[in-house]
Amino acid sequence: MPAAANPRQRVERIRGSLHGLLVGDAMGCPVEGWSPDKIKRRFGVLATLEEGTGFSCRPRGLHSDDGQQAVALCDAILEDPDAPATGFAARLVALYSEGPKGRGLFGHHRGTGRNFRATVRALAKEGADLYSASQPSAGNGNAMLIAPAAWYWSDDLETLHERVIDVSLVKQHSGCGVASAAAVAFVVAHAIREGSLATLQFPALLAYVEESEARVHRRLVARGLATEPDTIFSKALRTALARFDRPRREVLDTIAALANETADRKVYATSGYAVASVLLSLYMALSARSVVDAILDTVNLGGDADTTGAMVGAMAGASFGARKLPREWVAGLVAGRSFDDRVAAMAERRVGFRPAKSLVEIEAGFTEALILPELERGAALQFDWGDDEDEPSLFGPPPRIGVDLPGGRGRPGAGLPGGRQRARGRRPGAINEWGLPGGRSRDDGPDPGASRRGRASADSL
Numbered sequence: 001m002p003a004a005a006n007p008r009q010r011v012e013r014i015r016g017s018l019h020g021l022l023v024g025d026a027m028g029c030p031v032e033g034w035s036p037d038k039i040k041r042r043f044g045v046l047a048t049l050e051e052g053t054g055f056s057c058r059p060r061g062l063h064s065d066d067g068q069q070a071v072a073l074c075d076a077i078l079e080d081p082d083a084p085a086t087g088f089a090a091r092l093v094a095l096y097s098e099g100p101k102g103r104g105l106f107g108h109h110r111g112t113g114r115n116f117r118a119t120v121r122a123l124a125k126e127g128a129d130l131y132s133a134s135q136p137s138a139g140n141g142n143a144m145l146i147a148p149a150a151w152y153w154s155d156d157l158e159t160l161h162e163r164v165i166d167v168s169l170v171k172q173h174s175g176c177g178v179a180s181a182a183a184v185a186f187v188v189a190h191a192i193r194e195g196s197l198a199t200l201q202f203p204a205l206l207a208y209v210e211e212s213e214a215r216v217h218r219r220l221v222a223r224g225l226a227t228e229p230d231t232i233f234s235k236a237l238r239t240a241l242a243r244f245d246r247p248r249r250e251v252l253d254t255i256a257a258l259a260n261e262t263a264d265r266k267v268y269a270t271s272g273y274a275v276a277s278v279l280l281s282l283y284m285a286l287s288a289r290s291v292v293d294a295i296l297d298t299v300n301l302g303g304d305a306d307t308t309g310a311m312v313g314a315m316a317g318a319s320f321g322a323r324k325l326p327r328e329w330v331a332g333l334v335a336g337r338s339f340d341d342r343v344a345a346m347a348e349r350r351v352g353f354r355p356a357k358s359l360v361e362i363e364a365g366f367t368e369a370l371i372l373p374e375l376e377r378g379a380a381l382q383f384d385w386g387d388d389e390d391e392p393s394l395f396g397p398p399p400r401i402g403v404d405l406p407g408g409r410g411r412p413g414a415g416l417p418g419g420r421q422r423a424r425g426r427r428p429g430a431i432n433e434w435g436l437p438g439g440r441s442r443d444d445g446p447d448p449g450a451s452r453r454g455r456a457s458a459d460s461l
Contacts, residue, residue: 004155005193013192014151016291021070021147021316022293023049023329024309029111033169034302046300049332059370062334064111066144066310068095071359074148074342076351081152085130085166093124095361095404099367103375108363110371111306112324116141116461119171131223134173138232138263139272140166141461142181143281144307147314150188151346155206160185165216169459173223173229175216176262180274181211183237183282184311191318194385197286204239210234232262232456236275237282244283244446252301255279262456273456281308285315291324334370338362388392393459 005013030052031039039046052058069092076087092109099107106112109120115135146164153160164185168178186208190200213231220226236258243254256269259276267273269280273284281298288294295318299309317325328334338357345353 005195009195009344010154010192012323013318013341014193014346015340016320016338017147017188017192017318018070018074018153018320018324019322019325019330020291020313020315020335021310021335021355022063022067022313022335022339023317023325024299024311025066025306026333027295027329028299028305028307028309029062029064030060031299031302031305032111032389034305035119036302037298038284039300039302040093045296047296048249048327057371057374059102059334059374062366062370064109064306064309065109066307067118067335068109068110068363069145070148070314071339071342071381072144074151074339074346075355075359076167077148077152077163078342078345078350078355080350081163083166084149084163085170086140088167089123089130089170093360095363096217097124098118098371099364103377105367105371108360108367113141113461116171117142120461123170123314131169131173134169134171136174137172137275137461138174138176138456139172139461140170140180140274140277140311142176142177143184143273143278144310146181147184147188147318148346150185151192151368152349154189155301156190157186157189159211160189161215162398165212165219169216169219173225174456175213175226176232176274176456177229177461178216180278181235182237183209183278184315187282187285187315189320195319196320197315197319199371200286202244206234206238206241208239214415230392230456233274233278233346236262236279240279240283241454244286247288250282251283264456268303270301270305270308272304272307275456277304277308278311278429281311281315283371284308284312285319288316291320292326297303322350334366335362339431349377389455 026049027046027233031046031051039126040396051059051060058064060372067240070097073084073088073092076084078085078089096107096108099109101107106117106120115137119133119135122128123130144168149160153163161182165178165184169180172178183205186205187197187200191197210231213229213234216225217229232416239254240251243251252269255276259267259269259271259273260339262275263273267276269276271277274357280301284298286296288297294312296313299305301308339355339362341355342353345355418436
């Protein structure tokens with residue numbers, strides 16, 4: 001077994017995870033809700049940070065809610081690692097309450113969904129209980145932000161278990177949603193400890209997720225929020241892991257099929273439902289030969305591309321390290337290195353650390369410099385409605401992904417076959433069985449009959 005990471009290695013891997021998360025988020029933002037066919041027509045292969053098009057205000061290189069909430073968790077842990085959930089919730093509220101409202105703005109938050117907005121508004125009320133606003137979502141809303149917990153507790157999986165649950169229950173009280181966050185945290189922690197995902201043992205990952213489900217169940221029973229254990233995610237993970245060595249097309253097909261066994265609506269491998277997009281992200285990270293491959297292959301699948309990009313970037317970035325990310329990508333981030341002072345503090349597991357500039361200060365600057373001017377120019381800022389940007393596929397299958405980039409050559413990755421069906425959503429889109437999205441679940445209302453039928457709410461947070 002490799003020796004524990006030394007301080008320099010920890011810094012390199014945590015920085016790689018942070019930058020990978022921000023790059024994956026920012027690169028995926030402009031194509032969120034798109035099909036691979038549409039991405040191919042517009043970009044060939046999306047391999048750079050691009051300006052958003054269509055209805056949403058998505059400046060080039062600017063991260064969205066995935067990055068914002070990950071940094072909120074990071075700062076909450078550094079402030080008080082014994083009770084990060086309190087600081088995390090406070091930062092979510094501050095980003096809302098201290099920012100502009102109206103014209104589609106939800107404070108300084110960007111790209112949020114309806115469930116998340118309901119949670120934050122409830123938390124903002126005086127005297128609100130920390131967990132009273134939690135939603136019954138089985139989406140990827142916690143998996144997308146959980147990496148900082150693994151940065152801090154990579155060598156303490158027991159505490160990591162508890163903190164992942166503490167934080168996740170602020171937003172979600174679904175065993176599926178929380179267990180999927182535990183899976184991502186376990187992978188990131190392994191990468192930081194050992195510097196490679198090649199040594200990760202699938203049985204250990206599965207056991208960790210199963211234990212997380214058991215712990216979440218006990219907490220939910222105590223709060224009167226559950227009676228039967230929710231093992232949806234671990235069962236799907238067990239099946240998927242057994243097929244991770246098969247061709248990519250077959251793996252994505254399997255993930256889509258598994259997700260549709262338990263979702264309350266039609267979903268795809270790239271949908272916001274945790275059994276879909278979190279399994280997809282685990283596969284993309286664990287099968288990647290480089291962090292460049294991991295991020296490019298993921299965002300070019302479209303769908304919930306900012307969130308899958310963020311999750312994969314966090315996992316692969318921790319594995320390959322910051323130096324393996326193309327400099328052009330990191331330099332192209334609007335955030336740049338604004339959050340880098342957190343990296344050493346995380347590596348050293350500091351307590352009571354205050355960054356040079358708070359998250360709200362930094363995000364307020366982005367709102368003032370980028371978002372408000374776009375609104376003044378008449379940009380119609382919307383929330384996270386990727387299906388409004390999608391359109392039917394007009395061409396055949398997308399290319400195999402693999403491009404030359406400064407700082408690293410991407411290997412070819414499997415494309416997805418074309419095909420058209422009509423998706424459930426506000427308007428038809430290009431979809432197929434491998435996960436091309438035609439309707440997003442993030443802002444669709446929950447299915448009131450889902451729990452009675454034993455199906456999970458595919459709403460994301």
